[in-house]
Amino acid sequence: MQVTAVERLDLGPGPLSARDHPSSLLPSLEPAYQTRAGAAYVGDAAHLLSLLPDGSVNLIVTSPPYALHFKKAYGNVDKADYVAWFRPFGEQIHRVLADDGSFVLNIGGSYNPGAPTRSLYHFKVLLMLCEEVGFRLAQECFWHNPAKLPAPAEWVNVRRQRIKDAVEYVWWLSKSDWPKADNTKVLTEYSLDMKRLLTRGYKAKRRPSGHVITAKFRQDRGGSIPSNLIDRGNNESNSDYIRACAEAGHEPHPARFPRTLPDFFVRFLTMEGDIVVDPFSGSNMTGAVAEELGRRWLGFEISPEYVMASRVRFKEQLGVGRAQARVAS
Ligand SMILES: C[S@@+](CC[C@H](N)C(=O)[O-])C[C@H]1O[C@@H](n2cnc3c(N)ncnc32)[C@H](O)[C@@H]1O
Numbered sequence: 001m002q003v004t005a006v007e008r009l010d011l012g013p014g015p016l017s018a019r020d021h022p023s024s025l026l027p028s029l030e031p032a033y034q035t036r037a038g039a040a041y042v043g044d045a046a047h048l049l050s051l052l053p054d055g056s057v058n059l060i061v062t063s064p065p066y067a068l069h070f071k072k073a074y075g076n077v078d079k080a081d082y083v084a085w086f087r088p089f090g091e092q093i094h095r096v097l098a099d100d101g102s103f104v105l106n107i108g109g110s111y112n113p114g115a116p117t118r119s120l121y122h123f124k125v126l127l128m129l130c131e132e133v134g135f136r137l138a139q140e141c142f143w144h145n146p147a148k149l150p151a152p153a154e155w156v157n158v159r160r161q162r163i164k165d166a167v168e169y170v171w172w173l174s175k176s177d178w179p180k181a182d183n184t185k186v187l188t189e190y191s192l193d194m195k196r197l198l199t200r201g202y203k204a205k206r207r208p209s210g211h212v213i214t215a216k217f218r219q220d221r222g223g224s225i226p227s228n229l230i231d232r233g234n235n236e237s238n239s240d241y242i243r244a245c246a247e248a249g250h251e252p253h254p255a256r257f258p259r260t261l262p263d264f265f266v267r268f269l270t271m272e273g274d275i276v277v278d279p280f281s282g283s284n285m286t287g288a289v290a291e292e293l294g295r296r297w298l299g300f301e302i303s304p305e306y307v308m309a310s311r312v313r314f315k316e317q318l319g320v321g322r323a324q325a326r327v328a329s
Contacts, residue, residue: 009273011037011294022275022296025052032307035314038287038297042307045279048300049092057096057298058180058274061262061286063106063255064089066122079110079121083128089279090125090133096277100180102269103135103173106143106261109165116155116162126171135173138181141228142167143261170230170261185267187223194224232258237313241283244312253283253306262286266293284310 009020015036018024023031023039029051031039041048064086065076077085093103107122129135146166155162190198197218204214237259245252262285266276272294278286281299283306290297291314301307311318 009296011273011296016296020296022298025056025275025298032304033311033314033318035287035291035317037291037295038299040281040284040287040299040301040307040310042302042304043300044302045300046088046092049089049096049277049279052092052096052277052298054095055098055101056275057277058098058101059104059266059270059276060093060097060102060279061104061106061265061276062278062280063257063282064280066108066110079112079119082121083124086125087128087133090129090135093279094133094135094175097175099176100178101175102138102179102181102265103129103171103175104265104269105129105171105173106168106257107171108168111152111155116152116159122169129171129173135175136177138172138174138179139228141170141172141230143170143258144229144231145258147232167229172265179269180271181269183225183268184222186226186264187221188226190220190224226264230261230264232260237285237288238283241285241313244315245309248309248312250309250312251305252309256283257285259285259289262289263293266290266295270295281310282306284313288313 021034021039022037023029023034026039026041026048029041029048032042033040097103105125107125109122110119111117112119126137130137144167148165150156150164152162156164198220201218204212206212238256241256242252262276262278266286266289270276273296275296275298276286276290277298277300278284279300281287281301284299284301287297287299287310299307299310301310
């Protein structure tokens, strides 16, 4: 099947023209700040998404507030209301994506209140997005986060009847069956065994599983194809962010992406110059990664304080300070 795509742009060096800058997609609004390749807005994501033209975005990577039993500082929606709450965001995201675009949704699992059993809300969100809004499930991925605390304490630490949760769900959804994707952009280093095999050679044979491994398997293709378990990886960008927030007197965001998560999907699912949007951008890790990788970006966030703090991720371009955030309405 042939799908239509957003016209691609080679960013090249130097400033972008006003027409090419992604803020041109929201001409009636003033961003809270803008960088060479992106712009951050304060406001409700459903409203801001509704202002974007149809099919204008290549990739949405985001982590909305989860339906947590213990609420974070920025507020979380109850599990019972979550699907209805998220539907308008899902509908807008589907509309603004290009036909070959992807929507990467990080959503954490959670326990039912008062019982050592898991809520199904994140599966219900997935079903709603696929069966009612029209997304395809391109692949389910998992973010491996071994730093998660053993919780709920009552079931894990006290009664010892549940084990520590170390993954979060990452639904990779697409608008068509053929989203733009290239796994050669996210290859990982070959294992020692594979490196040995590449040097010594491999005799074609049938494996116990019945698969026939041919001599082609021996070719060095630059690295291993990664699995759908995305590792936490290097979190340096977040320590820089925390340090810079402390210097500028900002409260850091309490639930940031590790760099690896947006980095992996931006490389895998977009090309240089493409437009990446994070509608629940928090500390704007997604925008910072997109900028570094030569993609254009837009970030939406309801809290003016988080938007102001996220400026520190671009301090070389913006300087650091306590600028006022403008709220889009
Ligand atoms: C889990 S955090 C996202 C963190 C982000 N991935 C990062 O790396 O920092 C979710 C964010 O969504 C914001 N939020 C909640 N409701 C919103 C809405 N209706 N529109 C835009 N942002 C919203 C919250 O303030 C919070 O910062």
